[in-house]
Amino acid sequence: MIVRRYVVKDMPEAVVSIRKELGKDAVILSTKKIRVRKWLGLRWQTRIEVTAAAGSDIPLAQQVVMDRRNATGTDPVPPVQDENTRGLASDGMAFAASMRQAAAAYQSIENKREYQNVERSMDLSLVLQELAALKTLLAERREPELTASDTEGRTLEVSMQAYLEEEGIQRQHGKRWSQMVLNAYPHVSSLAEALPLLARVIISDLAELSQPAPIRKESRVVAFIGPTGVGKTTTIAKIAALHVLAGQRRVGLLTTDTFRIAAVQQLQTYAEILNVPLAVADGDDEVSEALAELEACDLILVDTAGRNFRKHEVIESTRRLLRSIEPDEVVLVLALTSKASDCRRVAELCKPLGVDKLVFTKLDETQSVGVIPDLVATFETPVACVTTGQNVPDDIDIISIEQLLSRWQGGEEDG
Ligand SMILES: Nc1nc2c(ncn2[C@@H]2O[C@H](COP(=O)(O)OP(=O)(O)OP(=O)(O)O)[C@@H](O)[C@H]2O)c(=O)[nH]1
Ligand SMILES: [Mg+2]
Structure with missing residues (x-):
């Protein structure tokens, strides 16, 4: 026989703990009110000390509760302190009431009632959690066919x-x-x-x-779209710099972002540093003219304004813009610091715009990379590159998903 002592606030709490630790056939041997010190010993609080037992060598629970005598005559249960148990288990009434309370709570979880709407004390919600855990445990044990x-x-x-x-x-x-x-x-x-x-x-x-899908050699015009502030312009500057350094293609930049003050200025600065031409299109109707300015370029990276794609009109205006650009590739830029569900939603809304590739930015600011294979699998769209910081042009990686997931093997470092 196993005998355990519990110090609890009320009987439902005791019942939950006892059932969890000693099983459903456990019996309560004794209960008594005790006073315990709380708040660094400054205050006293009343608690209930419950002694329970489990094992095949104990009699029926009710007998034990009612008699409150040692069951076997040899068991090590401490003697019951009658003066303190009065009003609790001595007549079984309070205990029975507590059991009903616990059972009702258990039932309410079982029935999946919206217990948030019911006013409950903190104590009871703890009991409910315990009961839910207990229920899961019992449900698992109820499957005998599992080895x-x-x-x-x-x-x-x-x-x-x-x-x-x-x-x-x-x-x-x-x-x-x-x-x-x-x-x-x-x-x-x-x-x-x-x-x-x-x-x-x-x-x-x-x-x-799962393989990286950088910009194709055959692509001349590549448009980057994405939510606000994800790093579109910075990524374009990094990609432009890589191509300028490689010296294989004549790079040109085109921005359609005339929404935000200083957006043109931002790309202009990079264009000057890289010594590449920049054209600006203020609206769809200026796009062809701007592209004509970059006629001599064989790689044109098009920056667009960050937009809230949850708005239907934004999707429509982006569709019109892309139609006027006629890009060879459309790249959707997403930040890994955004919520995975938000990234998923944006990708879902943008995919019909003809997204060919994804770029994930701000890898340096997160440990979680799962959204990458998740979106690749969901939208069957590969990843062009990931970016890993604010430095242009260094913080960019053309990397496979295999390399990204190597982080799961404990190789990654914080910060
Ligand atoms: N930590 C980190 N910051 C980045 C990364 N890429 C861009 N940023 C920063 O993110 C901020 C926004 O970058 P932008 O390139 O202006 O973003 P955007 O998408 O063009 O923004 P909008 O045009 O306003 O929609 C800047 O402070 C960048 O330095 C990255 O890979 N890691
Ligand atoms: Mg920008």
Whole structure:
């Protein structure tokens, strides 16, 4: 027989702990009110000390509660302090009431009622959490057909999915990729072991799309679109600088961002440093004229104003703008510091505009890279490059998803 002592605020709390630790057949042997010191010993608070037991060698719970006698005559339960238990378990009434309270709370979770709307004390919400955990535990135990290794596999699957979700990967992919690891590597037993395998299955699942897709040699006009402040202009400056340094192509810059004060100035500064021409188009109707100014260039990088693509009119005006630019490639720039769900939404809204490639900026400001394979898989769009800081032209990488996911193997450093 196992005997445990609990110091709790009320009986529902005790019932939850006892059930969790000693099982559903545990019995309460004694209860008594005690006073404990709180707040660095400055205040006293009343608590209930509950002694419970579990094991095959104890009699029925009710008997024990009602009699409050040692069950076997040999068990080590301390003697019940009658003067303190009065009004609690001595007549079983208060205990029964507490049990009903706990059962009602349990039931309310079971029925998935919106308990947020019901006014509850902090204590009760703690009990509810405990009960929910207990319920999950019991539900898992209720599946006799699961073998130990099945259970292990499920736990690992849950850990993998939780990890991927935390990384910014939506559930549908997380589930599929975790399952692929378990199927392909049935002997894997820990998350640490599973992470490189997850990276491996993601890369094989993405196939060609996992390779970096820099601007194609044949592309002459490349337009960059994206939400405000994600780093479009800075990325364009970095890409322009790389091509200028490579010396293979005559680079020109075109900006259509006349919305923001100093936007033209920003690109003008880079153009001057790189010694490349800059054309400005103030509206769709000026685009062809601006492109004509850059006739001598064989790579034209087009900067656009950061927009809120959640607005229908923004999607429409971007569509008109792109139609006038007639780009060979459209690159959607997203910042890794944005919420994964927001990136996903923008990609979803922009994909119909003909997005060919993705660029992810601000890798230096985050540890999470999961949104990259997530979006690549969802939109079947490869990654042109990632950027890793504010320095032009250094902070840019044309990198594969395999290299990006190597971070999951504990190789990455903070900051
Ligand atoms: N940490 C970090 N900051 C970056 C990166 N790329 C750009 N930035 C910074 O992000 C800020 C916005 O960059 P811009 O290039 O002006 O962004 P944008 O998308 O052109 O902005 P709008 O044109 O206003 O929509 C600047 O402070 C950049 O220095 C990056 O990879 N890492
Ligand atoms: Mg800009």
